[in-house]
Amino acid sequence: MSTLISYAQNFEDIMLWRALSQVEDGCYVDVGAQSPDVDSVSRLFYEHGWRGVHVEPTPHYAGQLRAQRPDEVVLQMAVGERAGILTFFEIEGTGLSTGESLIAAEHRASGFQVNELRVPLVTLDTVLEQVGDRDVHWLKIDVEGAEKQVIDGWQQTARRPWLLVIESTRPLTAEQSHHEWEPAVLAKGYTFAYFDGLNRFYVSEEHPELMPSLAVPPNVFDDFSLSSSSTLCAQVNLAYQALERRGVDEANALHGQIQALHTDADAVRHELQAQLDAARAERDLLEAQIARNDLQHAAMVDGMVMAHNQSLAEFQRLVSQEALALQAELASRTDEAEAGRHTAHKWWLAHEELRRQIQQIHSSRSWQLTRPLRAVRRRLSSGVLTGLKRIVRPVAVHAVRTVFAIPGLKRALKPLIARVPFLYTRLHSVAMQEQLFDQERSNRPPLEGREHDRTTLHMDKRARGVFEDLQRARKEGKAA
Known part of the structure; x- marks a missing residue:
């Protein structure tokens, strides 16, 4: 897999890397650096341990460079023939910002918004001195038409970068402009090596061994990949963004459906809670009435006992x-009395056995647990139950249809609902009545045993245990 990613606009970084890859911890100077990522000639080298100096007068891009390259020098100023103050023409969000008023006027006429800034102006001599005693392995100059002024400010310093990369066409055109400044470059001891259609590459006379590496354009043998910001990847990026937006839209729609389902479920829950609160209030009233009746019954029993005595x-x-x-x-009736005694003893034994069974039932945990249920069941009228079912069923049908329409949601909710056999069986019955799955699946038995008919009472595990205790006591009574 390739270890190189080209971030530059026209593969300038690949050409330079081919020539300088053998240098470790190299140094560069980037005049007109723009973004630290998009169309950046330096990022490939930065990722391989190189460090250098960036010159960028645009506040936005200079801030990005300082944030993402804290271990490099960032000069927020322009480079010209002499030091001073320059009126700089900024075109936000582009690499077209320039110090040339005529070029700025052309961009304004083409519809670009141009902002005027006052920025410090230094010479290239001053910029090159920022690297200290290190060699400068490459110098890039991309100043949107002001290349001649930058090179004219390179006079006093003896520093000679090994390679030069200078933009040599007028902004937004293929018209070459190197005839304005190339003589000065050649006079400083540089030899022209390569033109990529946008930039001209020059090799210092101290390093002629680098000339062969610039003889051909970037090709398959350079073993590199394009960055996601490359203009050559624009269609891929647009397709990816459209796919991403579609995924976000679908996720939002699904989220909306889930929210609607939650809203419906909350409404049902609130309605059921209200019904339950009413039932509890009625239960409390009944318990109070039963307590009063118990007191009256006790007084009556005492009176009866006294009368009996x-x-x-x-x-x-x-x-x-x-x-x-x-x-x-x-x-004279001894025999008859003896027979009567035996009969009475038999019925007494039967009475004691029945009383023992009743006591076992009354003392069983299932009887105690179902006491509130029996009380509530006795008090709830058939009209209340019918009304509750009429409210709940449309919501349940809507919820089941929504779940069946979303297979992923169905798979996620099924294990959770299966933990409540009563609810699972009811929803299964609703799905069968609404014909939401084929005949083969409709014949599959629901969770927790068979359903004999639709009038069968469906119970959870605790209620089923109470019911089995009652059946067992009934069978033992019959056997006795």
């Missing part, structure tokens, strides 16, 4: 009076 005393008196008379008759 009085009756018993009277009965005992009468029994005592007739005891003598009955002894004779009792003696």
Whole structure:
């Protein structure tokens, strides 16, 4: 896989890298650097450990360079023939900003918005001195028509970059303009090596060994890839952005559907909660009434016990009076009395067994757990249940249709709903009635056993345990 990515506008970085890849920790000077990423000649070298000096008068791009290249020198100024103050013409968001008023007027006439700035002006001698004692391995000059002024300011310093890359066409045209400044470059000991249609490359006479590496344009043997910001990738980037926007739109639509489902579910939950609160209030009222009835019943029982005791005393008196008379008759009916005793004992045993079974049922956990359910069931009228079903069913049908329309949502919700067998079975029944899946799947048994018919009572595990306890007690009573 290629380790090189070209970020430059016209593969200038690939040409320079072919010539200078053997240099480690090299140094460069980029006059007219613009962005640290888009159309950047220096980024490839920066990623391989090189450092240098950037000259960029535009505040926006100078700020980006300082933020992303904190270990490099960034000069927010222009370069010219002499030091001073320059009226600079900024065209935001482009690489067309210039110090030439005539070129700025052409851009303004073409519809560009041009802003005028006052920026410091230094010479190329001053810029080259910023690298200290290090060699400058390449110098790039891209100043939108002011190349001659930059080169004329290169007079006093003895520093000679190994390679020069100078933009040599008028802005936004293929018209070459190197005849204005090339004689001065050649006079400084440089030899023309290569023209890429936009820039001219020059080699210092101290490094003639670099000439062969600039003999041919970038090609497959340079083993490089294009960056995502390359103009050659514009159609790919547009297609990717359209696909990304489509994915975002679909995700937003799905999110809206889920939100609507949540809203419907919240409405149902609030309605059910209101019904439950009403049932609880009615249960509390019934419990209070039962408590009052218990007190009245206790008073009644006490009165009955007192009356019974009085009756018993009277009965005992009468029994005592007739005891003598009955002894004779009792003696004659001993056999009959014995048979009656056996019969009474049998019924007493049956009574005790039934009482024991009832006590077991009343003391079972299932009976205690279902006590509130029985109370609520007795108090709820058929009209309330019918009204509740009429409210819930349309919402349930809408929710099930929405889930079936979104396979991913169906797969995500099914394990969660399956944890509540009652709810799962009800939703399964709704789906069958609405014919939301084929006959083969409609015949599949729902979770937690078979359904004998649509009137079958569906219970969760706790209610099913209570029901089985009651059935077991009933069978034991019959067996006895």
